[in-house]
Amino acid sequence: MGRVSATSLRFNLGQATGWHFGAYPTVSGQAVTVDRALQHATAWACIRLLAQTVATLPLVLYRRGGDGAPAPATSHPLFDILGSQPNADFSDVELWEGVMVHLLTRGNAFLEIERRGDGGVMALTLLHPDLVQVLRDNLGVRHYAYSDPYGPRAGFRRISAEEMLHVRGFGPGGDLGLSPIAFARQSLGIGLAAEESAARIFGTGGTPSGFLGWSKGEEPPTKEQWNQMYDRYFGPDNLNKRPGNMVLLPAGMTFQPIGFSPEDAQMLQSRAFSVEDICRWFDVPPFMVGHTAKSTSFGTGLEQQNLAFLIYKLRPYLRRITAAIRQQLLLPEERSTLFADFNTEDLLQTDSKSRADYYNRMTGGPVMALNEARRKLGLPPLDGGDTVRVQMQDVPIGAPAEEPGAAALENDGEQG
The missing domain is CATH 3.30.1120 (Arylsulfatase, C-terminal domain)
Known part of the structure; x- marks a missing residue:
């Protein structure tokens, strides 16, 4: 192993390492750590909303067929690891929820890759980012130092870049993503101080x-x-x-x-502003965490609001995860035919009337077969339902329906 650069051991706001062992001071006097930030209702709600939403979206490994159409690669070992059982201790929901929590608090998520003899992935284990350091040797090769607290491998050990799935959050493009909690510490400190002051007043029975x-x-x-x-x-x-x-x-x-009014005692305006301010840091619309004091510009219907939430809020996280999977989990020869993607259809489900109209249009035109729509609705297939059909117009009432392509076959016979 080459000599480790000393500069790689310095901590800064963009580095997750060491965050657990200290707190950043704030002007408000509140020492903000990740655990302390999660005690603020708005920070908890934002992180929970984003983490649980992403974790409950199905993550599917697809294979492109000869016609370019993707189909679930159910026979590939990575299919179950990503979407069902990443290791013996966690389900897929728990794993990706943890990844999102680490991204939203520390700006980085680290998963150790356990590989088979042929280089394929056998398991993914989520590591606590406070116990991981990103280092580079004198040749610039990146590796990771992990302080393992468990099992026979307990102690400080080296993990190569090939054995680590590193998902970086928002940042300038360095080895580490930026910690949202560290950069939002002043806003979080104000919110925590306001909650603490209000609690003190109520603790004395509101006595001025x-x-x-x-x-x-x-x-x-x-x-x-x-x-x-x-x-x-x-x-x-x-x-x-x-x-x-x-x-x-x-x-x-x-x-x-x-003297002060009851409104002043509860600090309603400052606490309401704190909700909106913290929501800005996590890029979550306030109405989605229960703050409905103002109108939203996310559209009027649930479908439009969910679509805007998916495009502007969730998509950056989904792409970061799937891009890291492609780079670190797929073999070079697999990347042209295999890819991982989150299925967001459930997030965009509308009311029953709109869904019925949508599937009626899709199956009525040359787009979707009847059984494709029935599978999405959880219904059993019908005989003959795998054929894509097209509606016929300007046909006399009572005229027999003509199978698609029949006219073309008849013309070919006449020409022959």
Whole structure:
């Protein structure tokens, strides 16, 4: 193994390594880590929405036929690894959900490839990105250093680029994608601080702060007496023990509260802005995480909204994953005929009336056979339903239907 470049060990905002072992400070005073960010409802909802949506889309390995039409490559070992059982411990949904969570928090997802003797893939194992470093030797060859915490291989070990499926998130094109949590730490810190402040107010029963004073004509207490009275009547150990946080002030003492409205106490506007701000970082429409205060520009129907969500929000992640699969999991001689793709048809399903109209048009024209539509609807095939048919027009009522191609065969016979 060549000498490792020392510069590759430096950490920065674009590097996932080391993130778990520390926190980035913010101006708000909140130390933001991945676990801390996930305690914000909006960050949790955005990450969960994107991760679960991608994970539940079927990932299928296709093979191009001689006519160029793709068909599921069910006989290929990678078909089940991608879409059913990637390893002995995880299902495909759990694996790709974990990949998305790592991309959305740390900007990188690492899966160790276990290969057979012929170079084919036998299993995929998701690695925690905080335990992985991307390194290059003095020849510029990339490899990975993994701190394995489990099993007989526990310890620091080297993984070659050929043995690692590395999916990078958004970034400038380097060895690592950028960490969304690290770059969004100020926005997340503001949101966490607002939630914490609101929680403190509710924790005191909404009791406002204020000033303690002394009536005119009364002899004011000494500083020591002030401190004793404050601890006795308003100290945290005593105030919350009183019903309704009510206290009986001694003679001569007055309390002037600092007034604020219930809306100010809950910080509704700042917390609502925090929802929209965090949604911008994760590129999720606010209405999709339950924030419906404003109208959406994603269209008026569910189909249009899902289509926009697929094109502008999900497609970049889907393409990153399938591109990494092509580069790292397929053998060079397989890449011209095999490809992996997510099936997004379920995401674009419309209401029953629109679906019926769609399949009626597709099967009525020379596009889709009847049994193709029935398979998509989960219905059994019909005899003769595998033939693509076309509707006939300007035919007299009662005239017998002519099989497609019959006229052409008749003309060929006359010419012969």
